[in-house]
Amino acid sequence: xxxxxxxxxxxxxxxxxxxxxxxxxxxxxxxxxxxxxxxxxxxxxxxxxxxxxxxxxxxxxxxxxxxxxxxxxxxxxxxxxxxxxxxxxxxxxxxxxxxxxxxxxxxxxxxxxxxxxxxxxxxxxxxxxxxxxxxxxxxxxxxxxxxxxxxxxxxxxxxxxxxxxxxxxxxxxxxxxxxxxxxxxxxxxxxxxxxxxxxxxxxxxxxxxxxxxxxxxxxxxxxxxxxxxxxxxxxxxxxxxxxxxxxxxxxxxxxxxxxxxxxxxxxxxxxxxxxxxxxxxxxxxxxxxxxxxx
Amino acid sequence: xxxxxxxxxxxxxxxxxxxxxxxxxxxxxxxxxxxxxxxxxxxxxxxxxxxxxxxxxxxxxxxxxxxxxxxxxxxxxxxxxxxxxxxxxxxxxxxxxxxxxxxxxxxxxxxxxxxxxxxxxxxxxxxxxxxxxxxxxxxxxxxxxxxxxxxxxxxxxxxxxxxxxxxxxxxxxxxxxxxxxxxxxxxxxxxxxxxxxxxxxxxxxxxxxxxxxxxxxxxxxxxxxxxxxxxxxxx
Numbered sequence: 001x002x003x004x005x006x007x008x009x010x011x012x013x014x015x016x017x018x019x020x021x022x023x024x025x026x027x028x029x030x031x032x033x034x035x036x037x038x039x040x041x042x043x044x045x046x047x048x049x050x051x052x053x054x055x056x057x058x059x060x061x062x063x064x065x066x067x068x069x070x071x072x073x074x075x076x077x078x079x080x081x082x083x084x085x086x087x088x089x090x091x092x093x094x095x096x097x098x099x100x101x102x103x104x105x106x107x108x109x110x111x112x113x114x115x116x117x118x119x120x121x122x123x124x125x126x127x128x129x130x131x132x133x134x135x136x137x138x139x140x141x142x143x144x145x146x147x148x149x150x151x152x153x154x155x156x157x158x159x160x161x162x163x164x165x166x167x168x169x170x171x172x173x174x175x176x177x178x179x180x181x182x183x184x185x186x187x188x189x190x191x192x193x194x195x196x197x198x199x200x201x202x203x204x205x206x207x208x209x210x211x212x213x214x215x216x217x218x219x220x221x222x223x224x225x226x227x228x229x230x231x232x233x234x235x236x237x238x239x240x241x242x243x244x245x246x247x248x249x250x251x252x253x254x255x256x257x258x259x260x261x262x263x264x265x266x267x268x269x270x271x272x273x274x275x276x277x278x279x280x281x282x283x284x285x286x287x288x289x290x291x292x293x294x
Numbered sequence: 295x296x297x298x299x300x301x302x303x304x305x306x307x308x309x310x311x312x313x314x315x316x317x318x319x320x321x322x323x324x325x326x327x328x329x330x331x332x333x334x335x336x337x338x339x340x341x342x343x344x345x346x347x348x349x350x351x352x353x354x355x356x357x358x359x360x361x362x363x364x365x366x367x368x369x370x371x372x373x374x375x376x377x378x379x380x381x382x383x384x385x386x387x388x389x390x391x392x393x394x395x396x397x398x399x400x401x402x403x404x405x406x407x408x409x410x411x412x413x414x415x416x417x418x419x420x421x422x423x424x425x426x427x428x429x430x431x432x433x434x435x436x437x438x439x440x441x442x443x444x445x446x447x448x449x450x451x452x453x454x455x456x457x458x459x460x461x462x463x464x465x466x467x468x469x470x471x472x473x474x475x476x477x478x479x480x481x482x483x484x485x486x487x488x489x490x491x492x493x494x495x496x497x498x499x500x501x502x503x504x505x506x507x508x509x510x511x512x513x514x515x516x517x518x519x520x521x522x523x524x525x526x527x528x529x
Contacts, residue, residue, distance in 0.1 A: 165393070165401065172383050172394045179381040182343055184369030184398035184445060 002136045007259040008252065013143035013212065015251030016150035020205035021228035022235070022243040023157065024198030030174040030238035031194045034094060037101040038079065039202055040225025041108035044218060046072050046203020047123070047210045048112055054124055061126075068207065069200050076199025077192050079104055085188065105221075112218050120217040123210040146208050153201070154244060161240065170194060174238065223267065227254070230274040236287020245285060249273070295354070296321040296480055297342075297449060302351035302361075304334075304341045311337040312504045315351075319449075324471070324481045326495035326512060328488045328525055334504040335484040336378050339451045342482075343375045344368040355449070370398050374447035378454045378484075380438040384427030388418055391426050391437055395444030404444075410477075411440035414470055432463040439467075443474070450474065451482045456490065468494055488525040492516045500525065 021043055028036045049071055053064035083100050127141035161167040173180045173190045181187050209224065210216045231250045235242025250270055258266035277284065297319040304312035312334050319325050327335050340346050342353055344365040353361040360371055374395075382391050389408070396407050412419040415436040421429060426437055435455055442450055452471065456464040468490055475481055485491035492498050495512035500521060508520065515521050 165397070168386065168390050168393055169397060171386060171390075175383045175385055176381055178345070179377055179383065180394065181345070181365040182369070182375050182377055183394050183441065184366045184374075185394070186364070186366045 003259065004256075006137055007255045009137060009139055009143070011251040011255035012248070013146050014255060015248035016147045017205045017209045017212070018224070018227055018231050018251050019244045019247035020150055020153065020201050020208070021224055022231040022247045023154070023240055024201040025228050025232045026235070026238055026240055026243040027170075027194050027198045029232065030240075031170065031177075031191055032084070032088075032097070033238075034084070034097045034101065035229070035237075036198070037098070037225065038105040038108060039198070039228065040221035040223075041105040042072060042075065042079075042199045042221075043202040043206035043209075043224050044221030045075065045108055045112060045206070046199075047206035047216050047220065048116060048218075049203065050207045051121060051123060051210075051216055052116075055121075061124075065207070068203055072199050072203035073196045076195040079199070080192055080195040085191075105225075109218055109221065116218070118218055120215050123214055123216045125211040125214055140212075142212055146212060149204075149208070153204075157197075158240065166190070166193065226267075226274075227270045230270045230277075232284075234273060234277050234284055236284030239284070239286045242284055242286035295319065296323075296356065297482075298352075298354040299342075300352050300354070302338075302341060302349065302353065304337050304346045305348040306337075306346070307348075310504065312341065315501075315504075315506050317499055317506065317509075319480060319482065320496075321480055322475070322478065323496045324475050324483055324494055324512075326488075326491040326498040327482065327484045327501060328486075328491060328498055328515070328521070329501035330525070331486070333501045335501055336453055337504075338501065339375055339453050339482065339484060342368070342373060342451065366398070369445055369447075372446075372448040373451065374442045374445035374449075375451040376438045376442040376453060376455065379457065380431075380434045382426040382429075382434050382437050382441065385425055387423050388426055388429070388437055389422045391441050392418075392444050395441030396446075398445060403446075407444045407446065411443055414443075414473060415440050432459050432467075435459060435463075435467060436470075439470070439474075443479075447479060449480045449482065451484070453484045454486065455483070456485060456487045464490060488521070489516070492521075 025036060025039050028034065046068055049068040050064050053059045053067050054061055083104055084097055087097050087100060125142055126145060131138045131140040161170060169185050169190055173185060173187055177187050227250055231246035232243045234249060235246030250273060253269040253273055254266045257269040295318045299315060299317045302312055302315040303310060315338065327338060329335050337346065341349055344363050349361050351361065352359045355371060355373060360368060383394065392408060392411055393404060396404050417433055418437060418440055426434065429437060439452065439455065455467050459467065464487065471481060472494055483491050483495060492512040492515050498510065498512050498515045499506050500508040508518065
């Protein structure tokens with residue numbers, strides 16, 4: 001039982017990181033009906049950016065965070081404007097956009113590879129090795145930080161989407177972009193905003209994830225991409241609450257698989273869930289089949 | 295002229311949908327656009343709204359050429375469309391739909407907008423927090439018109455407001471359209487329901503295969519033999 005609970009605690013920290021990543025996936029999907037396969041690369045890019053500024057340049061952590069967020073925000077903005085917007089402008093089929101996100105993903109990964117190489121690096125962290133002992137449980141400070149930060153960001157984000165004018169506009173664009181345009185919303189600006197928020201969240205989760213695992217290499221993006229994608233599909237793609245729920249389920253499954261079966265199989269659990277969801281509940285747990293009134 | 299459209303051609307890619315369309319509208323008028331399915335009525339409205347990429351000709355609104363302006367800029371200029379098929383945001387609440395309608399205005403202007411809409415359509419006030427997708431067709435139509443009014447348009451474009459509504463509801467919608475006119479809003483009304491539209495319109499245009507084929511006062515068009523034969527469906 002103690003072992004089970006310890007695994008659960010680990011899963012909650014892991015789930016927080018997946019949730020931050022999955023929400024970005026889900027936001028972009030919600031607004032463009034496009035799975036953004038470059039999301040994992042942005043996650044990796046964010047972690048590298050932090051590493052470069054904090055370790056190689058030697059800036060203090062808060063500046064490294066700040067610069068990374070600005071930089072990755074610009075990357076997210078430019079990514080949409082330079083590659084996806086021209087496709088939308090010329091009414092290319094959605095599939096073309098999908099291929100485009102794969103292309104961007106490959107380009108980003110290889111850019112980092114060219115400049116940083118493929119070796120694994122040690123990532124800086126906070127509260128080096130310190131943890132809280134609660135009876136038989138050990139919870140590291142960094143895990144607590146990750147969970148608190150994620151919860152705070154999720155709450156802020158859902159308030160924004162629910163209450164703020166631009167948040168409501170985002171939902172409107174997601175539901176009907178033509179009609180939004182006719183109401184005076186500049187749809188491209190709203191899409192840009194979505195990409196910026198999604199990318200910054202990916203960068204943040206990339207950094208937090210590396211702080212938790214203490215290592216960084218160029219492949220971290222592809223692993224997280226699969227898990228966050230699974231979480232998003234499981235929760236019901238386009239549904240932010242669903243993405244969070246899905247993220248925690250994926251993290252639990254992964255943690256228990258690693259703990260009770262074999263840690264070699266941990267990554268397998270996400271694939272198994274993905275297949276089961278697609279087979280039995282393709283709309284996801286919280287996803288609704290779309291109904292239209294004529 | 296409040297709105298003056300001169301020699302407008304509109305294209306979908308290479309396909310031409312409007313040929314040399316000229317329409318003039320005075321301030322405060324209701325002008326009806328009548329024509330069968332696919333005649334180009336919606337294309338005409340979309341051209342004004344800024345949703346058609348390829349246009350020739352000019353669209354003068356208060357003397358300024360707005361042809362080719364981005365849709366959000368057209369709304370800011372004071373022209374708002376209530377689109378065909380209502381197209382309310384189904385998973386936003388009624389009030390949120392109205393809020394989006396007022397997107398180009400300051401938050402402080404919204405209260406007055408809600409009040410105006412709820413006075414015209416009291417049922418929307420009762421349903422304010424309900425998801426728009428759960429409203430009946432008629433209520434959705436009211437919401438679509440109310441949402442457009444939130445943009446405080448000087449020119450309101452209504453695309454098929456009677457589509458799919460019961461005769462009773464259609465009558466109600468048309469009464470409200472006249473009420474909106476009394477508030478000083480100029481209205482372009484696109485309709486397949488020619489009798490209803492022409493009977494409340496000051497003037498009307500008949501569109502056929504992308505051309506304007508006839509224009510006159512609403513009352514005269516109702517008596518025109520060509521109109522009776524082709525659009526009013528009377529035996």
